[in-house]
Amino acid sequence: MLEESEARQRILDRIEPGPVIWLPLGLARDNRTAQDIRGIADFPEFDNSSMDGYAVRAAEATGGATLSVFPEPQPAGLNRNLELPPNSAIRIFTGAPVPSGADAVIMQEDVDRKDDSITIREPVVPGENIRRRGGDVCAGQKILSEGDRLTPARLALLASQGIEEVPIHMRPMVHVVSTGDELVQPGEYRMPGQIYDSNGVLLKSSVEQLGGLAEQIHLEDNPEIMRHALAILCEVSDFVVIAGGVSVGERDFVKEVLEALGVETDFWRVKIKPGKPFLFGQHPNGCCIFGLPGNPVSAFVTFQIFVAPALKKRLGQSVSTTNFTKLLGLADEEIVNRGDRPHYLRAIEDEGRIYLSGTQQSHAIFGLSKANCLVRLEADQTIKKGEQVFGIRI
Ligand code: AMP
Ligand code: MG
DSSP states (O other): OBOHHHHHHHHHHTOOOOOEEEEEGGGOTTOBBSSOEEOSSOBSSSOEESSSEEEEOTTTOOTTOEEEEOSSOBOTTOOOOOBOOTTEEEEEOTTOBOOBTOOEEEEGGGEEEETTEEEESSOOOTTTTEEOTTSSBOTTOEEEOTTOBOOHHHHHHHHHTTOOEEEEEOOOEEEEEEEOTTEEOTTSOOOTTOEEOOHHHHHHHHHHHHTOEEEEEEEOSOHHHHHHHHHHHHHHOSEEEEESSOSSSTTOOHHHHHHHTTOEEEEEOBSOBSOTTOEEEEOTTSOEEEEEOSSHHHHHHHIIIIIHHHHHHHTTOOOOSTTOSEEEEEESSOEEOOSSSOEEEEEEEETTEEEEOSOOOTTOHHHHHHOSEEEEEOTTOEEOTTSEEEEEEO
16 A cells, blocks of 8 residues: 555645636636746835825935925925935925935825924934835846645735736636445435435535545446546546445446556555545546545545645746645644554634544544544544644645
């Protein structure tokens, strides 16, 4: 059986970031930039005032000095190319270009204005209340790195540079397939013994949360139907994520159906709990196939540790394979794995303390719904109360 990290590496080795397209800023939020982006212009582009007040020479604007106010004010939005005469002040507004000759702006609250002159109450030092050209960004400077998430602030940064479109990796099309004769959709008539399909929405929304496009379908445990449906899905998808039917039960047909379709199984079974029967393969056309265990918690965990990194890489996000888990906090109780496989446990991190979340059985969705992280334990590992806990946030 494959180690978890090797399984993840083998998946990532087969995945390249998707084709690059350009999106208007207004549609790009939360995507990743597909390229480094450099500043086009200095920002600010010209020295300007950070206050409403008077542009002065600091050496002349000493406490108690009186300066005559230049007849023309300098508003924001129009550079009047004014020049400050000696012993004068030019009325100026926030964002307005600083007239030549001036080296400071004195706040209007710090002067007494009388007709065409001002008397200085609080002196200024050179440079005060002036935002210098290039003080924030210089033309040519790298302002975003490939893979950076386009947060509202980063979109604003691009807008401030006059950039209207940004390169991103196209969202992959992912089909999510729930398999099982026992499943009905929420809202459908349910016969005794049938259960509702929870993996469909679990996996579809997980794909969408990461930025992929997802559609959800359900297939019966019927190899003929599966073969027809999966043949089409492999043609129209970048990824197919199948939940259930990948284990060794008599009604688990996914593996043989995929093989009949020419899918090359890269690996099946990983040394991890939950999620041992995880399968990864690739169709000759490049479509990646992920076979997840049917139990919802197992499906969720294997999605997080194998499918999510693949989706992230496809979307241009950097994925660390060496430091997959991060420090989550300190254990608030003893956490034990007596098994011979590494184990991911559902947990809640609250102000740096980690508690387990409900029963850890792999059908139990309530505990999963309350968890905000998955704690990873090595085989036979015990974490004592107060010790560091590593895992992933969910
Ligand atoms: P399987 O991997 O197909 O053997 O399924 C393992 C367990 O997960 C069984 O108890 C299934 O009923 C359950 N299961 C499979 N698929 C789903 C699903 N989409 N939603 C909820 N439970 C499921
Ligand atoms: Mg099944």
